Amino acid sequence: MPSIDAFADRISRYLDPDQVNLVRRAYYYAEQAHDGQRRRSGEPYVTHPLAVANILSEMHMDHQSLMAAMLHDVIEDTGIPKEALTAQFGETVAELVDGVSKLTQMDSQTKAEAQAENFQKMAMAMARDIRVILVKLADRLHNMRTLDAMPHDKRRRIARETLEIYAPIANRLGMHATFAEFEDLGFKAMHPMRSERIRRAVKMARGNRREIVGKIQESLSHCLSREGLPGEISGREKHLYSIYEKMRGKKRSFSEIMDVYAFRIVVDKVDTCYRVLGAVHSLYKPIPGRFKDYIAIPKANGYQSLHTTLFGMHGVPIEIQIRTREMEEMANHGIAAHWLYKSGEEDSPRGTHARARQWIKGVLELQQRAGNSLEFIENVKIDLFPDEVYIFTPKGRIMELPKGSTAVDFAYAVHTDVGNHCIACRINRRLAPLSQPLQSGQTVEIVTAPTARPNPSWLNFVVTGKARTTIRHALKQQRRSESVQLGERLLNKALADLDSHLEQISPAHLEQVLGEYQMPQLDDLLEEIGLGNRMAYVIARRLVNDGHDEDHPEQHGPLAISGTEGLVISYAKCCTPIPGDPIVGHLSAGRGMVIHLDTCRNIAELRDSPDKCIPLTWAKEVAGEFNVELRVELEHQRGLIALLAGAVSSADANIEKIGMDERDGRTSVVQLIVSVDDRVHLARVIRRLRTLSGVQRITRLRA
Template identity: 55%
Template sequence: MRRLCATLSEYLDEAQVGDVRRAYELANRAHEGQFRISGEPYVCHPISVAMILADMHMDARGVMAGLLHDVIEDTFVSKEDLAKQFGEEVANLVDGVSKLTQLDCKSRAEAQAQNVRKMVMAMVKDLRVIMVKLADRLHNMRTLGVMSAERRRRIARETLDIYAPIANRLGMNEMRLALEDLGFHALYPMRYRVLEHSVKKARGNRKEVVATIESTINKRLVESGMTGCQVLGREKHLYSIYQKMRGKRLSFSEVFDVYAFRIVTDGVDDCYRSLGASHNLYKPVPGRFKDYIAVPKANGYQSLHTTLVGPYGLPLEIQIRTRAMHHMAECGIAAHWLYKSEADQVSSSQTRAHEWLRDLLEIQKNAGDSLEFLDNLKVDLFQHEVYVLTPKGKIIKLPRGATIVDFAYTVHTDIGNACVSARIDRVLAPLQTVLENGQTVEIITAPWARPNPLWLNYVVTAKARSAIRSYLRNFKKQEAIALGRRLLEKELSERGMRLEDIPAERLGELLDSLDAPSLEILLEDIGLGNRLPFLVVRLLMHEEIQAEAKAAEGERKPARAPLIIKGSEGMVVSLAKCCRPIPGDPIVGFFNPGKGIVVHLNECKNVNELRKKQVNWLEVEWHKQVAGEFPVEVRLELLNKLGTLAKVASTISRMRANIENVQITNQDSEVSTDIITLMVKDRVHLANVMRELRRLSVVLKISRLKTELRKSRL
């Protein structure tokens, strides 16, 4: 504690150090009798956490939170007690770091997700929460040795998956490197030892080469009039080497042959002059130059990166930055407290951190649960950037692999929800197009457009994924309510009643008996197939419970008035993939709990199986004016010769049908058997397409694919 107070005295006044001492006294009393697994008094841990924060020049309240960060979670002290003694600010910081203890979770993963979600939401309000948490995690990682192997691996995996990437996202490079190397050591101890030994062995052979290159670069900079520059040879840390070996499938010698140097200058002009001097000294590798000074990374990182071909053909990685940029690169948002003199640089990092946190807040609002939020957070943390432009010249940063849909959601959620296409450099492009550096992207929207579930297959940003899921979740709910209302009104109409005519008192009794909070939730359950409409009507009409039970157990007789399928019901009415019904086909519907109604062909073999299982079904019919296109599969036996598929495709296109998929199931020198998935309007449209295809000389046989054929194919 004396060492902590001495460090704090270097930058805090006496009264603030006294407040920290009072916080220590409470922590010492609260943790009295508690010991760590190593056997040392528990209070040693919060003192170490506070020491890490003091080394960052954290303010007094942040250090106090470090000392008290476990008292709410592990002792008799409550948040109210802390607020009375140290103020609301300290109490909120400690509460933000504390885990949720009263959790009704089905798994450890869900508990972890809820705790991370709580911490991130507290971090949005005060960045010091994450500073305390990272300091806490760093000390825990330093003292993992006494824990069981399973617990070590679990904590190390969590550190590498969540906390090290958060430190990187906030620009705290020193913290990230420390967490990554400690996590690597705990998760893969044997790999760590082998790499560490190899690095030490290679280091001796490299010293002379590094010194020679360092001296040569220094000499060239002095000759160019830049005497204040500092040239440093740097060594890649072990986890970075391991990641590169694993990701690019390289041997150790291939990774360690890359020599890395850093040039630290007095000003931005000197950075570019140093770059020119370096390129005059050694030849640059094309395509390996990045200017993060003009366009900083999302975490505020600024530097020039270039790769040169050095002596003996060795690749040299060089980073060039100012001293202020160097401080920011190493400390990130921690520089707010550590380097207060560099106000402009610090405020830039703080602003970027808060922009990221605002995005996280939007993601958490759209997330369905904590596991989805954690999944989105991980997507957001692991990314490399590309830079694209809006038509007005604004630079948009996106993770590598981002598509047009990601860009649209980054600009604004409403634009993402309504996008239908885009122009890349004034050329029309499909939404799944992956964006590249320097492209100008213009989004085309339409008022009728809505997110497509297929977008989830190729979006990479957390914001886009979260917004699409949120929209689809709400949209499915509205569809389910609408379908539930139709089904309930259909049952009531057969008894000569309407839903609007039911007295509010009777509806209230029904909702109470079914334990449904509202009529909308009851209708949603009916639409999703979780409740059967005829049973709900029986309860509503006060019919005999025994008759109700009997009806539920036995097969239900079809209603005289079938449910009309319009094809626009959305996700709560789905067409079975086993038989692919299309408008004009005789059909039947089955209730699938949680998903709604699944529509099959009457002649589908699976229908008999479902009826044997006493699945609840209902009569359905196509609407006379169904809109849209529907998938159907046809089986073709074709002459195996040049141009056959082109003739087939041309005929299908001429008949205004689209090909969704082509699969060749059997082929020899003379005949090819293909399964083609077509998008048609109805049964008549399909018949016309098949008639035209039969007229082609290359088509030997054509038929609509039935269930039994599909099963034999599988």
């Protein structure tokens, strides 16, 4: 670990003397603030901030970042307030230090919530000044390098957090060298024995491969010399964690992964990259489908390179990356490669800074829509997936999305309103399911409708954080709206039984009742009723006669259900009611109303309780499809399932699920879940099934 004098000498190569003196002053302030404090390893605590600043100096970071690195633990660990740092070193440095510092008030939080809250705070600080995340990454990198001094459980917790959050952030910002070191150090801490075994195996394999690597490198050099192309060729080593992940995720053996020989060719300019590509393709045959042009279409983190895989000598696969010197710097150091503060270009329209700011803007959008910090961090982790697909809009604009994204993810990436009103999609001009994973190079067109709303089932297949958060947010709003409407209907129904109506209640009395229930406005009370958290008849009695009459009100007819109520009305799976069946509604706290058959055994005890069950009827016109479970007993015969499916289809119904059980060698029992419109439609389906030869009995199953 260098001393402050050696460190000052190093940074004086690219910083002004005045700036070097400011960094020195920050070091001495931190040394005084941390006086008497020691690290777990026994070293004076100030060695840690000096080491963090040293990591940043390798990236040629500006003097304010280095000062913040020196002071990054002062607010958190010494009790010195932010105001004192502002007075000593200026507002910019104090803001950077505050952004890196953890939240201090976490008494009632779990560790997961504390981690999420910390990351939320850091995301907001990153939006103000992107250097916050670079100081934080350097801080975490030094902590990972010195993790051995920590107790075992704490070591694993810090390593897991690094692998889940900080390594993907480094990758997202294009800092590959930091990303690879995070992964290897995290792997060593999480799985020390596995890490050591792979390290030894790699060392042994490297010795065995030396001869063939030399031959390939020599043939590539001759090829470039022959074509008169300048370029530096080097072997490219996979880091330990990436080998482990490929072995585990792709179910490959160690030898299969090490059988691939990887090389990097660094050239002077972009034009030469493509000429070198042509030269190596003439030397060895390229493997079809394995060429990627990240120069024309850079990755989301700004990474640029040409990737190709070739059939080498004796059929050995050779992976080659071709890039310029600038791209090489970019690949290793990402956002820190061309530090804009050095040249004063605060807002370059292109490059990694613009991409990083765009990503951080997206992170803040997730934060605004997320229900809580845990939901936010879950979505950020999803959004940090390193692999992207590149999708074209109909007008030719390129959209970058995580691997596995669907048309719904694409719709929300285009615009929130496009996602919310999406009903269908065309992929390469053909209609396709919304849930179909997208492939790079496809053109996607979204079909929208003004009245369309997000579907809860979308949450089962979307992968981007923005789509997931926006859908949840829209569903909460939709659920509230529907709960308020249902609550109003239930309350007016209860008031009608008392010969009253909501409009007849005086505003003063309504305000008084809302105050008693601690509700700011009427919609909040109606939402509670619609969700089943409060009983309509109790509220109605309170509104009409102050709640003194304990007798149940006389019923004036059941409430009509149309089937289009949405999220706050559901149909019981135990008895599967359909239009035409006699029904009752069971008010379930938080779920709204669940519709049961009035003969359902599951609500037998609640049927006479007006605070739990209310009588219902079907409206004259009911929309939607309803599932019914049928049990069909018939003689076993060839093509049985096809016969049943044909009969159901001929009655204009759909089979949602089918299961079969052979009772003996001759008789089969088939369980069908059939989607129908109403009882009349069901009767038609049953009649069709009865016409099949060998059918002995058809029973509708219900609780």
